[in-house]
Amino acid sequence: MADPTPVLDDLRAESDELDRLVAESGAEQWALPTPAPGWTVAHQIAHLAWTDRSSVLAVTDRDAFAREVEKALAAPGDFVDNGAAEGAAQPPGRLLANWRTGRDALQAALRAAPAGARFPWYGPPMAAASMATARLMETWAHGLDVADALGKKPAPTDRLRHIVRLGVRTRDFAFGVHGLPTPFEEFRLELRSPSGQLWTYGPEDADDRVTGTALDFCLLVTQRAHRADLGLRAEGTDADRWLDVAQAFAGPPGSGRPPKESAS
Incomplete structure (x- = not known):
């Protein structure tokens, strides 16, 4: 435990x-x-x-x-x-x-x-x-909204590792809450941490994988930024679909944030 x-x-x-x-x-x-x-x-x-x-x-x-x-x-x-x-x-x-x-x-x-x-x-x-x-x-996600309102940009920290793990664990929930079939196989994630470490999850030989920064992944799963505004890369049909529906919070599907171009 x-x-x-x-x-x-x-x-x-x-x-x-x-x-x-x-x-x-x-x-x-x-x-x-x-x-x-x-x-x-x-x-x-x-x-x-x-x-x-x-x-x-x-x-x-x-x-x-x-x-x-x-x-x-x-x-x-x-x-x-x-x-x-x-x-x-x-x-x-x-x-x-x-x-x-x-x-x-x-x-x-x-x-x-x-x-x-x-x-x-x-x-x-x-x-x-x-x-x-x-x-x-x-706290991190709502803190981003507060910082935005106050014109601040807090620096990301390796505390994001907890949110990354939560985002990985809630993969199947995100598919289910959107009425989509749950992928049978694990995905591979390779994410660069704020301190420069490589955080990895899932088998190295997985067909579906997501790569990018831990910050972008956390922004995605907390729905604080639209996928189009992030540098995450998906390989495989299921991984690509996940980046459209990911959410690390309980409840119904979140509405997320619009892309920056459409919001401007």
């Missing part, structure tokens, strides 16, 4: 980096629009705070979390946006404090979790390491 400590440490570092970015922002900057339609900087941070709070409930109070799931089922198309809007209505200082409190509570809950424990979620149950990986993925 995976030791959650490394990914929890990286989740804390990723969250702290985003925290520094928004903590330096004036109140008017929290109202800036981000690339997500209808979401401001405040909505992005509120969503992270809301999801952290739900994660703590999943780890510490299953009955309370089950009630949250019931609310989600009652409004499947609105509950994420509603949660973000409710948090975004708070004064920035209070919202930031709530996000910090929730992050600390989740760190404590996951570090104290029994080895091998699995926790309920809106999708399949997750182990501590998987839940921390999902939180890191969301």
Whole structure:
């Protein structure tokens, strides 16, 4: 079973980096629009705070979390946006404090979790390491939207390795959620890390393969950039189709981002 400590440490570092970015922002900057339609900087941070709070409930109070799931089922198309809007209505200082409190509570809950424990979620149950990986993925992805709104460009780090692994593990889910048959064979991935290492996954002799940078792959699977704007290369029909549908997050197919040319 995976030791959650490394990914929890990286989740804390990723969250702290985003925290520094928004903590330096004036109140008017929290109202800036981000690339997500209808979401401001405040909505992005509120969503992270809301999801952290739900994660703590999943780890510490299953009955309370089950009630949250019931609310989600009652409004499947609105509950994420509603949660973000409710948090975004708070004064920035209070919202930031709530996000910090929730992050600390989740760190404590996951570090104290029994080895091998699995926790309920809106999708399949997750182990501590998987839940921390999902939180890191969301923190990084929503952090990109915040940075875009603030005119910043954070440098990628090797913390992306967790998101890459999540993107690889969710390959079959991405095909299934789009109603496509799941490829039988593994793919080969060869991705260059921010520090220059080559990260590889899958058999060397695989017929289908994806090559490029880890950053571009993470932008793809979090749907923060359109495939046409990335340098990823696919060999094989199934690998090529994957790059059109990949998503590392739970839920229905994401709408993704339009190509830069059509967005301009």
